Amino acid sequence: MTALIALATTLGLALALLTAAAPPAAAADLLSQGRPATSSSTENTSTPASAAVDGNTGTRWGSTFxxxxxxxxxxxxxxxxxxxxxxxxxxxxRAFQIQTSTNGTAWTTIHSTMTGTGGVQTLDVNGNGRYVRMLGTQRGTTYGYSLFEFQVYGSGGGTPPGNGIPDPTATSLETANGPLTTASYTVPNPSGYGSGTVTYPTSSGSYPSVVLMPGYQGTQQNLQWLAPRLASWGFVVVNVGTNTLTDDPESRGRQISAAGTQLIALGNAAGNPLSGKVNGTLGAVGHSMGGGGVMAALRDDSRFRAGVPTAPYHPNANFSSVTEPTFFLTCQSDSVAHGNTYAVPWYNSMSQAEKLYIEVPGDHLCPMTGSGNKAKQGKWIVSFLSLWLRADTRFGPFLCGPVRDPDKNNTSLVTRWMDTCAF
Incomplete structure (x- = not known):
């Protein structure tokens, strides 16, 4: 009996050691975040399909009722x-199906229920496909269907946003072009704005989008320097021309939203160079009245997740409700839209937003093509949008901490710097 007990103990110990030494099963990857999303309908412009795959539980997709x-x-x-x-x-x-498809047309059901409970539902499934959808057939309330997040886990899938972008350095960020090859595309039939030229990475994968908006009497040339710079760091950039040269900041804000809407639509449509390249995450950069338009878009359109108003102008506006990350770039000798008059009060009022404020030498034109220190401006703007539109924390040190201090403390380069670091 003693020998049997000893043998059993030895076998049990050996089994425990083998179990402990066995490698854990590979964790499933989150495949859906930042990918292009579409829906049968939306409740309104603040509840787009993209909000369900943006990684933010404060935004949502909502359908019609x-x-x-x-x-x-x-x-x-x-x-x-x-x-x-x-x-x-x-x-x-209450009743819904999870379905997969290889082409977005023919669907296979991999989960079905008539007793949905709402809340957070974690479903273990087994299927294959490029497209995954939730098909709701019976609502649980009198309202529509509404998801904070629709998360698909597994293995495979397309190139994640940001994949293939090498680790940034101060030198690489201060050059005119980043690591990705780019191409241009003219927007056919612009809807809600005057004209648009899209600069985009030619590599595979989908990317965040940025709308560039000029100022009073300005054209696409105003921020032309920034389009290839951003695109070569992994953004789809539409450089916009306004309906009229005198459009006010509120109108420019609406045109920023319209350009974002059309860019997402082009990314979701077949037969154009942007098909599959737009992941639904939006940001904006604008100059002067275009900078005021960026603030209006951040205030009014929840699809815009970060903004860079440069030398922004918008009289009698209140932007205290803006909660998205905002980078104010202003010019020390600006007699048109000095930061003390516009950007600084807005910065101070935005108590719930991550913020960056950099004032540099120069007049009102300092952020425009052909003016100012584009090596430094480009580094800051690319880093800010990479951090907040792509959640790429590799770019954070160029805005917060010791790596950025040589810029921040150089009085010939920066005349005022404020931030909400660490972020």
Whole structure:
């Protein structure tokens, strides 16, 4: 008996050691975040499909108040799907299906229920496809369907946003072009704004988008320097011409929103160079009245996740409700829109936003093409938008901490610097 007990103990110990030494199963990757998303409908402009795959539980997709409705995400390539997480707002689905597709047309159901509970639902599934959608067939409330997040986990899928972008350095960020090759495309039939030229990475993958808006009497030339610089660091950039040269800041804000809407639509459509390249995350950069327009877009359109108003102008405006990250770039000798008159009061009033304020030598034109220190301005703008539109923390040190201090403390380069670091 003693020998049997000893043998059992030895075997049990050996089994425990083998179990402990066994490598853990590979964790599933989050494949859906930042990918292009579409839906059967939206409740309004503040509840787009892209809000359900942006990684932010403070934004949501909402549908119209009818059955059926669907939300679909394009993973970029065929993937093996192992789990889907639905983070419902109060308007949930009582009956719904999770479906996959290789082409976005023919669908295979991998999960179905008639007793959805709302809240956070974690579904273990088994399927394959490039496209994954939630098809709601019976609402749980009198409202529509509404998801804070639609998260698809598995392996495979397309190139993640930011993949292929090498680690940034001060030298690489201060050159005129980043690591990615770019091309240009003229927007056909601009809707809600005057004209648009898109500069985009030619490499595979989908990217955040940035709208560039000129100032009073300005054209696309105003911020032309910035378009290839941003695109070569992994952004799809539309450089906009306004409806008229005298459009006020509020009108420019609406045109920024319209340009973002059309850019997302082009990314979701087939037959153009932007197809599949636009992931639905939006930012904006503007000069003067265009900078005021950026602030209006951040205030009014929740799809815009970060903004860079440069030498911004917008009289009698209140932007205390803006909560998205904002980088104010102003000019020390600006007699048109000095930071003390506009940007600084806005900065101080935005108590819930991450903020950066840099004042540099020069007059009102210092952020425009052909003026100012473009090596430094480009480094700061690329870093800010990479951090906040792509969640690429590799760029944070150029804005916060010792790496940025040589810029911040150089009085010939920077005449005032404020921030909410660390971020």
């Amino acid at each position: 009818s059955d059926p409705q669907w939300l679909s995400v394009d993973l970029g390539a065929t993937a093996t799907i192992s789990q889907v997480v639905l983070r419902w707002e109060a308007a949930y689905a």
